[in-house]
Amino acid sequence: MIRLEKRKEPSKFWRIANPFLAVALTMVAGGIMFAMLGKDPITAIRLIFFDPIFSETFGSYSRPQLLIKSAPLILIAVGLAIGFKANIWNIGAEGQYIIGALFGAGVALAFFPAPGWYIFPLMVIAGAFGGFLWAMIPAILKTRFNTNEILVSLLLVYVAEKILAAMALGVMRNPDIAGFPGSRDLRRYEAAYNAELISGTGIHWGVVAALIAVIFAYAMMTRHMLGYHVQLAGQAPRAARFGGVSPARLVVICLGISGALAGLAGMFEVSGPGGQVRIEFASGYGFTAIIVAFLGRLNPVGIVLAGLLLGLTYIGGELGQMMLQLPGAAIQVFQGMLLFFLLALDFQTNYRIRLTQGARA
Amino acid sequence: MILGSINPAVLMAALMVAATPILLAAIGELVVEKSGVLNLGVEGMMIMGACLGFIVAVNTGSPFLGFIGAAFAGMALSLLFALLTQALMTNQVASGLALTLFGLGLSALLGQRYVGITPPRTPKLDLGFLSDIPFLGRAVFSHDIVVYLTIALVAAVWWFLKYSRAGMILRAVGENHDAAHALGYHVKRVRVLAIMFGGACAGLGGAYLSLIRVPQWTEGMTVGAGWIALALVVFASWRPWRAMAGAYLFGGIVVLQLNLQAAGVKIPVEYLSMSPYLITIAVLVFISSGRARASSNAPGSLNRPFHASS
Numbered sequence: 001m002i003r004l005e006k007r008k009e010p011s012k013f014w015r016i017a018n019p020f021l022a023v024a025l026t027m028v029a030g031g032i033m034f035a036m037l038g039k040d041p042i043t044a045i046r047l048i049f050f051d052p053i054f055s056e057t058f059g060s061y062s063r064p065q066l067l068i069k070s071a072p073l074i075l076i077a078v079g080l081a082i083g084f085k086a087n088i089w090n091i092g093a094e095g096q097y098i099i100g101a102l103f104g105a106g107v108a109l110a111f112f113p114a115p116g117w118y119i120f121p122l123m124v125i126a127g128a129f130g131g132f133l134w135a136m137i138p139a140i141l142k143t144r145f146n147t148n149e150i151l152v153s154l155l156l157v158y159v160a161e162k163i164l165a166a167m168a169l170g171v172m173r174n175p176d177i178a179g180f181p182g183s184r185d186l187r188r189y190e191a192a193y194n195a196e197l198i199s200g201t202g203i204h205w206g207v208v209a210a211l212i213a214v215i216f217a218y219a220m221m222t223r224h225m226l227g228y229h230v231q232l233a234g235q236a237p238r239a240a241r242f243g244g245v246s247p248a249r250l251v252v253i254c255l256g257i258s259g260a261l262a263g264l265a266g267m268f269e270v271s272g273p274g275g276q277v278r279i280e281f282a283s284g285y286g287f288t289a290i291i292v293a294f295l296g297r298l299n300p301v302g303i304v305l306a307g308l309l310l311g312l313t314y315i316g317g318e319l320g321q322m323m324l325q326l327p328g329a330a331i332q333v334f335q336g337m338l339l340f341f342l343l344a345l346d347f348q349t350n351y352r353i354r355l356t357q358g359a360r361a
Numbered sequence: 362m363i364l365g366s367i368n369p370a371v372l373m374a375a376l377m378v379a380a381t382p383i384l385l386a387a388i389g390e391l392v393v394e395k396s397g398v399l400n401l402g403v404e405g406m407m408i409m410g411a412c413l414g415f416i417v418a419v420n421t422g423s424p425f426l427g428f429i430g431a432a433f434a435g436m437a438l439s440l441l442f443a444l445l446t447q448a449l450m451t452n453q454v455a456s457g458l459a460l461t462l463f464g465l466g467l468s469a470l471l472g473q474r475y476v477g478i479t480p481p482r483t484p485k486l487d488l489g490f491l492s493d494i495p496f497l498g499r500a501v502f503s504h505d506i507v508v509y510l511t512i513a514l515v516a517a518v519w520w521f522l523k524y525s526r527a528g529m530i531l532r533a534v535g536e537n538h539d540a541a542h543a544l545g546y547h548v549k550r551v552r553v554l555a556i557m558f559g560g561a562c563a564g565l566g567g568a569y570l571s572l573i574r575v576p577q578w579t580e581g582m583t584v585g586a587g588w589i590a591l592a593l594v595v596f597a598s599w600r601p602w603r604a605m606a607g608a609y610l611f612g613g614i615v616v617l618q619l620n621l622q623a624a625g626v627k628i629p630v631e632y633l634s635m636s637p638y639l640i641t642i643a644v645l646v647f648i649s650s651g652r653a654r655a656s657s658n659a660p661g662s663l664n665r666p667f668h669a670s671s
Binding site: 151 | 401441444445449450451452454455456458459462463464465466467469470473580584585588589591592595629631632634635638639641642645646649650668
């Protein structure tokens with residue numbers, strides 16, 4: 001007979017090993033899925049995980065793409081992870097990402113076509129502020145009225161999508177091109193363009209910001225009192241309260257940080273790779289970042305690795321669509337499976353499997 | 362002049378149709394939460410039901426079989442959640458999110474060849490003379506059978522939770538799983554069954570969207586209906602009839618908003634169509650605050666993992 005026995009302490013080994021195991025299992029399960037779709041599984045898996053970096057034909061295009069796709073994921077996930085650690089569930093990062101982009105683009109469009117070094121920094125501030133504001137809605141409702149932050153932050157994603165559509169069709173529409181939705185192309189407005197900093201690498205200001213965020217988050221979680229409070233509130237909420245940690249303050253801080261970072265990610269995207277405010281601007285980074293946070297074990301360094309991996313699946317997915325006519329949704333399934341396997345494997349971290357013989361007394 | 366163009370009987374009829382999918386999902390989730398489990402994967406199970414229900418109905422030509430297929434699809438996905446949270450003791454919030462992300466992806470993958478097809482029609486129920494009653498006939502007695510079965514399901518769940526022995530065991534498990542375990546009840550078995558029921562209901566709700574309400578299959582067509590159903594359970598403070606009242610209220614808002622769009626009110630469509638989400642948030646705030654505070658009615662063991670130490 002098999003039974004689970006709770007470990008006295010979570011296993012450090014499995015904590016580190018499980019993400020790798022989950023990726024391997026996802027590759028196997030994904031291969032089976034591709035085989036069922038009538039594609040050669042080995043080719044498909046190679047195309048998604050190896051060719052974007054190592055292939056000679058696509059490499060030069062897709063290597064810089066890796067940083068472009070991973071940076072927003074990492075930026076958002078670092079913020080989310082802080083909240084998740086404290087059991088504060090911001091799952092509406094997608095909405096904060098959109099609002100951040102709208103605030104950033106709003107500043108740019110207001111200054112158009114004036115030149116000025118100060119415009120881009122202002123956009124950065126506006127983007128972070130937009131995401132922060134949007135995250136403050138669930139935060140304040142939670143602290144003032146005890147409203148569930150999971151539901152509110154998620155429902156606000158749909159509201160943000162509608163605002164995005166309204167902006168793309170209304171106030172922010174490019175007045176020079178009649179009849180088409182979408183704003184001016186910020187890539188053609190030098191003062192607002194989030195350009196590639198070193199050509200051929202994909203490094204733009206968003207990548208720099210992601211790196212800074214990772215370092216700050218790491219320092220905060222390991223060295224700062226706030227990081228300690230976050231950990232304490234997550235693992236022993238009662239002890240935290242007796243220790244003088246204000247739950248309300250923590251909710252505001254965690255949601256605020258993750259909102260601001262998501263807003264930043266949106267702003268860097270709209271002023272660079274995305275280029276303009278369009279109805280289809282939101283591409284699900286805010287949701288994928290949840291997977292990144294878990295896969296990275298809510299640890300800033302782990303999140304960098306996880307972000308790179310999931311960024312890779314985005315590019316690999318595009319390659320797969322191009323080369324093998326893989327359906328675009330296959331990548332979403334892939335990402336979902338990854339989270340499943342990770343969660344399932346994690347029981348080994350907290351429990352030990354015991355084989356007991358015969359009936360127990 | 363705007364409101365004059367809206368016929369109250371038609372409005373009432375449309376309201377019942379708009380409310381049915383979220384009511385189905387909500388009544389299922391209500392039972393799940395009553396057993397002490399928080400399944401945030403409603404959106405994922407709904408969209409899988411919408412997709413599979415559509416595929417089965419199109420291929421067999423029978424909406425009835427479509428609904429059966431949808432119930433099984435939702436249940437299958439919920440079993441995955443049950444395996445994770447009950448057998449492998451994973452975090453319920455994270456597992457529910459995983460279910461939603463996975464369901465959205467898988468349904469998009471499975472349904473991609475079904476975009477733009479019209480499903481077989483679900484017949485309206487012939488209620489004889491009832492349908493001929495002025496106003497009420499048009500508003501209440503001219504629907505498909507699912508609308509009425511959903512109301513019957515609400516009644517059944519109410520009776521089950523309040524009066525049946527099994528329902529009381531389910532509530533005991535949800536209120537205090539340690540005590541229920543000590544009394545000899547099988548906490549996990551009860552929870553797995555509840556999760557499966559919730560999955561089947563969410564699947565049915567999804568199929569109602571793709572087969573009757575819309576009726577068509579498009580990627581991500583539930584657009585948050587599952588999340589609204591989750592909010593509805595809180596709004597109802599875990600009481601079946603209140604869930605129905607909430608769903609109808611919500612359906613009314615959706616329909617009114619759509620009517621205002623059609624009537625050409627001078628508010629951009631995008632702002633009108635965000636109103637259901639905003640109102641859901643407002644209602645959540647109202648319920649969770651002040652004297653209306655209902656969270657005290659939340660099942661005691663909600664979202665707490667159970668692991669029998671002996």
